[in-house]
Amino acid sequence: MDLYAVFGHPVGHSLSPRIHRMFAEETAQQIEYERREPPLDGFADALRAFREEGGHGANVTVPFKEEAWSLADQRSERAERAGAVNTLVCGETLYGDNTDGEGLINDLRNNLGVGLAGKRILIVGAGGAARGVLGPLLAEQPASLVIANRTAGRAKVLAKAFDDIGNIEGRGLDTLAGERFEVVINATSSGLEGEVPALPESVVSDGATAYDMLYGAEPTPFLRWAERNGAFRVRDGLGMLVEQAAGAFELWRHIRPSTEPVIETLRHDTR
Ligand code: ATR
Incomplete structure (x- = not known):
């Protein structure tokens, strides 16, 4: 064997x-x-x-x-x-x-029916989990991809490393007030400490798909937050x-x- x-x-x-x-x-x-x-x-x-x-x-x-x-x-x-x-x-x-990026995209497309082409996407977090999926996300040709991170500098550095392959921008979490997205992906480890990134509710309130790369027996804190704030669909990373x-x-x-x-x-x- x-x-x-x-x-x-x-x-x-x-x-x-x-x-x-x-x-x-x-x-x-x-x-x-x-x-x-x-x-x-x-x-x-x-x-x-x-x-x-x-x-x-x-x-x-x-x-x-x-x-x-x-x-x-x-x-x-x-x-x-x-x-x-x-x-x-x-x-x-x-x-x-x-295969992490392919895994995320296939789950969104095949299991949730959410294609990414032409969409406004927000990815929260700028560590290894985010970095691992950015190339495949951009290859889907979203209208725009914003990386937002608690530490803005990390998001900016990360966006720079990918800006030759698509429309990508790195920002601080505190710059998102009033902005709306169609797909919001949590790539932070905040849920492991029972926390939710400090996001304005507008990012999901227009019926966004909220996706958490984490998973567990219970809905993650981010997904509970997204559901309360108007997300149309929430899904964990299983x-x-x-x-x-x-x-x-x-x-x-x-x-x-x-x-x-x-x-x-x-x-x-x-x-
Ligand atoms: P991973 O490989 O899981 O991405 P990492 O490189 O340690 O791990 O990155 C963790 C990510 O989660 C970072 O984007 C981190 O934000 P900072 O760069 O500002 O530290 C984010 N993160 C962790 N806890 C968070 C919290 N409570 N709120 C917001 N972001 C959090």
């Missing part, structure tokens, strides 16, 4: 093993999928050991995505831009890709997680699994 693993720290709660086992069952692929939790300074060693064991491919999650990027011998263009790798294909050389996994699975096994039954099963089990 071909060996795969997810590397993260912590990784104990990762749903990736379940997701990939469901994909494998559905597509009749013989794979083994494990969790690996190297010490914070031990990712390179753990990855080397995994390849020596015959590991075929890996998913990489927080906090190792940037290190995976530097360890890869070759990278896809989208990984190159993202500065982070979430999927490794282990062969003679180590190939790094990033679908993105499954869709990015499908992208990785396809890279490894050259077969595309169906995501809908997996999302439904996980949704059911986390409630």
